[in-house]
Amino acid sequence: MATFPVSENVGKMKGSSTLLAAQAAAEMRARGIDVIDLSVGEPDFDTPEFIKKYAWEGMEKGLTKYTATAGLADFRNAITEFYSRQFGADVDLAEVAASCGGKQALFNAACTLLNPGDDVLIPKPYWVTFPEIVTFCRANSVFIETEETDFVLTADQVAAAITDKTKLLILNSPSNPSGRVVPSEEMRKIVEVCAAREVYVLTDECYLFFAYPPAKPFSLAVLPPDLRKFVCIAGSFSKTYAMTGWRVGYTIASIEWTKAMIKLQSHSATHPTSFVQYACAKALRDTDASMNAVAAMTTEYEKRRDWFVPALNEINGFRCSMPEGAFYAFVDVRGVFGDRFQSSADVADELLKEAHIVVTDGKGFGADGFLRFSYATSMENLRQAIEKMRAIFGAKTRATA
Ligand SMILES: Cc1ncc(COP(=O)(O)O)c(C=O)c1O
Structure with missing residues (x-):
């Protein structure tokens, strides 16, 4: 056969x-x-009970139909407010797009940037999906060894790895699998090194809030516009709110990058579930809960x-x-x-x-x-x-x- x-x-x-x-x-x-x-x-x-109730409320309100591909404006606004409240970041609504989990956010970001033959820097150890997305795009994974620094990536390691073929660096801090956290100052330096060579940065913030003192949650959304234009944040509700099965995430990137991701998503998943977006918006605004x-x-x-x-x-x-x-x-x-x-x-x-x-x-x-x-x-x-x-x-x- x-x-x-x-x-x-x-x-x-x-x-x-x-x-x-x-x-x-x-x-x-x-x-x-x-x-x-x-x-x-x-x-x-x-999943916390109050989020389940909001999802039910969303269904009762009739949020069972298509939304815009980028997601409900209310959900995206709730994300911009959240980043402003938590980190003091200034994120525009047009820079936010909803996706079906962090995984789709990562796929959207990589597929709208990479061309066959581009090099993508990935620090070791890496989350299993990163190199596979790169392979799918027919680009090349170039791994950065970090055992010497106990699996905490440094700006020097990134600088030494960049070549004229480098298009993207994929970051994940706190990291799966190592659990290590790159200090916020080093994260900034890493983006500076990349931006100076016009290398983009895809940062997977899936475990953003699971940082234990003295480590603190830190988002690259706080960077100034000249650096942030090189950055795409892939966010997820999966781990933060124990919502793995709900399939909801988002990207924060430049307006041009976001438009390209929305175009791609309009021909694949379209958008995450309507009443789930409603529930997530309500949950983000229910700050105390x-x-x-x-x-x-x-x-x-x-x-x-x-x-x-x-x-x-x-x-x-x-x-x-x-x-x-x-x-x-x-x-x-x-x-x-x-x-x-x-x-x-x-x-x-x-x-x-x-x-x-x-x-x-x-x-x-x-x-x-x-x-x-x-x-x-x-x-x-x-x-x-x-x-x-x-x-x-x-x-x-x-x-x-
Ligand atoms: C580092 C990392 N990024 C992204 C994801 C995907 O999360 P989501 O459920 O939002 O697609 C996972 C899930 O294991 C992960 O460990």
Whole structure:
């Protein structure tokens, strides 16, 4: 039988390695095995009740039809007000477009800028989707190594990587998978370095609010117009408000870039669900309720991080820098390499088979030798996971931990 002639653009893309880990967990569960799933990339909280009520209210008000491709003006206005209130940023309505999640925002931004053969800088470790979007656009991913600076990108690293072929840099801080946060001053310097060479910056603010003190949420929306014209912000409601299934995000970019993204989206998803846009606008304006919900989740993630990361560091052969944001610990497991394990995939496999713990191999994030542990799960799960890993690898004595 003839095989389906998948297009070259899609044929060259790789499937998501994070989804592979989720699949492994689902298969084990289907066989009746109790798994501890530390591979999840979504909050373990439900969407706050008040947002659900606003969605219902939107339906009752008849918001069940098409909206403008860019989204409801009311929703986009609520975003501009939000960035002004939270960060003191001056964002124009015409610079905002609604999208179906942060992922579509990223796709829209890349597809409207990149031409075949353009170079795109991506710091390692990266979120799995970044290089695949670049591949889809027939552009080239050029990776920046950041292990030397403990996975925190610097302006010097960016400056050294830019060439005449560089068109775009993709940033993600707080980062998935490392949880590391680039300090705000360094973020500014990075954009300055890029703007000076006419390199655009696509910044994924998916984990914007999950920054733990002393780290603070910081948005590139605050940059002055001469720098911001090179920047596209890809925002998402998925993680911030525990709304992964609602599929709502947005872009903030120059008016020209935004127009191009709206044109592209008019021929694909059109816009995110009408009553969801209504609910998000209401939620953003219900500042106390939304910020309290975000603070409650952030406090809980921080509590888990504070217990889990030191406990990981006490396991023989494991090493993990303290993540300042998101809900991931990115652990260097090269310390257990030897006869028994030759790669992080071997370690992940052992955890799955011997301890029924599901984690994500760092290779998919461009960092072989590392494993990503999500702590978007209960303390009880984290405690059990640590106990089981101690049984397999042993624990360091306090003095060496
Ligand atoms: C870094 C990063 N960006 C974007 C997304 C996509 O989020 P959304 O659900 O808004 O498409 C994710 C989801 O895992 C992510 O980790």
